[in-house]
Amino acid sequence: MPVSPKQARTLKHRSWVAFLVVPPIVFMSLFVxxxxxxxxxxxxxxxxxxxxxxxxxxxxxxEVLFGATMGPVxxxxxxxxxxALIALMIIQNGGGFLLAWLLYKxxxxxxxxxxxxxxxxxxxTIIVGFLWKLxxxxxxxxxxxxxxxxGLDALAKPWLGDASTALGALILANAWHFVGFPTLVYLAGMxxxxxxxxxxxxxxxxxxWQLLKNVVWPLVAPSTTxxxxxLFIGAFNWFEIPYVMVGLDGxxxxxTDVLGLVFYRTAFGNQSASIQNFGQGSALATxxxxxxxxxxSMLTLWLRRREIQF
Amino acid sequence: xxxxxxxxxxSAQSDTSRSISFAFLAQIILILNSFIMLYxxxxxxxxxxxxxxxxxxHPFAIPDFTQVQNFARVLGETSMPTYFLNSIxxxxxxxxxxxxxxxxxxxxxxxYESRTNTFILLFFLAGLMLPLKLAVIxxxxxxxxxxxxxxxxxxxxxxxxxxxxxxxxxxAGFLRSLPSELEDAAxxxxxxxxxxxxxVMLPLARPPMAIAAIQNAVPIWNDFFxxxxxxxxxxxxxxxxxxxxxxxxxxxxxxxxxxxxxIAAAPITLLYIALSRQFIQGMTAGAVK
Numbered sequence: 275m276p277v278s279p280k281q282a283r284t285l286k287h288r289s290w291v292a293f294l295v296v297p298p299i300v301f302m303s304l305f306v307x308x309x310x311x312x313x314x315x316x317x318x319x320x321x322x323x324x325x326x327x328x329x330x331x332x333x334x335x336x337e338v339l340f341g342a343t344m345g346p347v348x349x350x351x352x353x354x355x356x357x358a359l360i361a362l363m364i365i366q367n368g369g370g371f372l373l374a375w376l377l378y379k380x381x382x383x384x385x386x387x388x389x390x391x392x393x394x395x396x397x398x399t400i401i402v403g404f405l406w407k408l409x410x411x412x413x414x415x416x417x418x419x420x421x422x423x424x425g426l427d428a429l430a431k432p433w434l435g436d437a438s439t440a441l442g443a444l445i446l447a448n449a450w451h452f453v454g455f456p457t458l459v460y461l462a463g464m465x466x467x468x469x470x471x472x473x474x475x476x477x478x479x480x481x482x483w484q485l486l487k488n489v490v491w492p493l494v495a496p497s498t499t500x501x502x503x504x505l506f507i508g509a510f511n512w513f514e515i516p517y518v519m520v521g522l523d524g525x526x527x528x529x530t531d532v533l534g535l536v537f538y539r540t541a542f543g544n545q546s547a548s549i550q551n552f553g554q555g556s557a558l559a560t561x562x563x564x565x566x567x568x569x570x571s572m573l574t575l576w577l578r579r580r581e582i583q584f
Numbered sequence: 585x586x587x588x589x590x591x592x593x594x595s596a597q598s599d600t601s602r603s604i605s606f607a608f609l610a611q612i613i614l615i616l617n618s619f620i621m622l623y624x625x626x627x628x629x630x631x632x633x634x635x636x637x638x639x640x641x642h643p644f645a646i647p648d649f650t651q652v653q654n655f656a657r658v659l660g661e662t663s664m665p666t667y668f669l670n671s672i673x674x675x676x677x678x679x680x681x682x683x684x685x686x687x688x689x690x691x692x693x694x695x696y697e698s699r700t701n702t703f704i705l706l707f708f709l710a711g712l713m714l715p716l717k718l719a720v721i722x723x724x725x726x727x728x729x730x731x732x733x734x735x736x737x738x739x740x741x742x743x744x745x746x747x748x749x750x751x752x753x754x755x756a757g758f759l760r761s762l763p764s765e766l767e768d769a770a771x772x773x774x775x776x777x778x779x780x781x782x783x784v785m786l787p788l789a790r791p792p793m794a795i796a797a798i799q800n801a802v803p804i805w806n807d808f809f810x811x812x813x814x815x816x817x818x819x820x821x822x823x824x825x826x827x828x829x830x831x832x833x834x835x836x837x838x839x840x841x842x843x844x845x846x847i848a849a850a851p852i853t854l855l856y857i858a859l860s861r862q863f864i865q866g867m868t869a870g871a872v873k
Binding site for chain 1: 606607610611613614615617618620621622624625627628639640643644685686688689691692693696698700704707708710711714715716717718719720721722723725726728741742744745748749752777778802805806808809812813823824825827828831838841842845848849852853856857860863864867868871872
């Protein structure tokens with residue numbers, strides 16, 4: 275069949291557009307869509323090492339959530355993720371909000387403080403984890419050395435070895451690492467508030483606290499929404515800081531165990547006992563994924579409703 | 585200003601003194617916070633110039649900066665240079681692939697009318713939302729079947745898959761904003777579509793490429809989870825993962841540990857200090873509208 279010049283042109287055009295869009299789509303399908311769909315499917319099978327066995331229905335889910343061995347471990351870890359979320363919401367995001375407000379007024383040294391608060395954010399979590407692990411060392415760590423040097427010997431303790439302080443230490447290390455992120459996101463949010471609004475409130479004689487609570491906080495609600503959503507996802511995917519600072523078992527005695535560690539132990543084995551259970555690992559990943567998606571979208575919708583348009 | 589609107593001179597004075605004391609308090613909090621943010625990093629660098637004994641005895645002392653034995657040993661005795669090189673190769677190749685594929689899809693969606701555009705954007709939006717970390721088991725099996733496991737390629741394709749959706753949106757958003765007169769003029773001159781893209785449009789698209797590159801480079805350079813799962817061979821390890829082997833090997837030699845941490849932290853920290861505005865803009869781009 276002869277091809278008319280116009281058809282040839284559109285054919286040429288079409289193949290050019292296809293050349294542009296097909297490789298990225300094929301790449302995404304292979305390395306994102308396929309693995310994610312498979313992750314759901316894998317959870318319904320029994321696995322022997324790397325080989326897929328029989329279809330077992332919901333057995334893996336049952337074991338992960340309510341089983342005699344896995345159940346208590348998973349719920350214990352889940353609780354620690356919830357603690358971390360609440361504590362980080364107050365320390366990391368709340369602290370970030372207050373720091374942003376101080377920076378917003380552009381005080382002396384404003385540029386320096388803005389750069390300084392973001393330095394830990396660019397560091398690798400592994401570096402941050404090891405650094406704080408060394409600083410928290412019971413004998414030679416900087417923290418206890420500092421306490422000794424000011425005579426507060428009584429307060430010195432093996433921070434990461436003590437069941438009552440270990441999780442708190444991990445949370446504080448995480449807050450040190452990331453507080454710069456909410457600070458600068460809130461700062462950008464505050465800089466978007468029309469300055470007339472703040473001027474007007476000032477002229478009305480509003481106190482600093484009233485201004486912050488009744489004017490600034492409601493107007494940066496979009497930043498709060500996104501920061502809370504990101505923190506929520508981050509808190510339930512928490513892995514690197516605990517892995518580096520307290521190890522794969524969430525020591526001491528599982529008091530720092532979190533879902534990320536449980537997932538890694540289940541799927542890729544404990545270093546001591548090399549066991550791999552891809553079925554239960556996939557079930558845990560699926561439950562966690564659905565939990566994050568459902569709660570994160572509900573929270574986002576709820577937080578969006580309190581945002582004010584201006 | 586305050587005085588003119590204040591009802592009486594007395595309260596105006598107390599008002600000013602209150603705002604001065606508030607500014608003073610704010611300054612103290614900011615200085616204290618910056619100290620807490622920077623001091624651990626400073627101690628890390630200082631300790632790298634000390635012997636383990638000196639670190640234990642004088643943890644807060646300023647070291648003799650000519651003592652570089654720890655650095656020499658880290659670079660000469662350990663695999664750190666290999667890890668370093670792997671991190672550069674993996675980060676560089678991933679960013680290159682993200683930019684090439686992201687620009688291709690972004691350009692097609694932004695510059696050519698098509699009924700499939702909405703579908704393509706929704707497809708990449710889904711990729712933006714789904715955390716690939718949770719699909720690490722199937723990804724592990726897929727990479728094994730493709731023979732990529734335990735190689736730097738396993739990391740490059742994974743990071744590209746994670747970074748691609750945001751790059752598509754950044755590129756499409758920017759390219760859509762370019763006026764069509766540019767394209768039309770070149771088309772009348774008889775330029776082919778690939779030529780228009782390459783010589784007319786893309787030279788204008790460097791700023792969004794820089795944003796997409798920085799936004800992805802920091803998390804890729806710092807990532808630990810995927811190498812931990814995919815890489816066993818020492819010669820294929822990246823810096824964060826190699827650091828865990830290194831820290832395990834020299835547990836008691838604190839001078840070495842701090843020197844290793846300092847070397848691992850140096851490139852990204854120095855780059856950040858030099859380009860802090862671009863870093864902050866790139867890394868908060870997803871959360872700042």
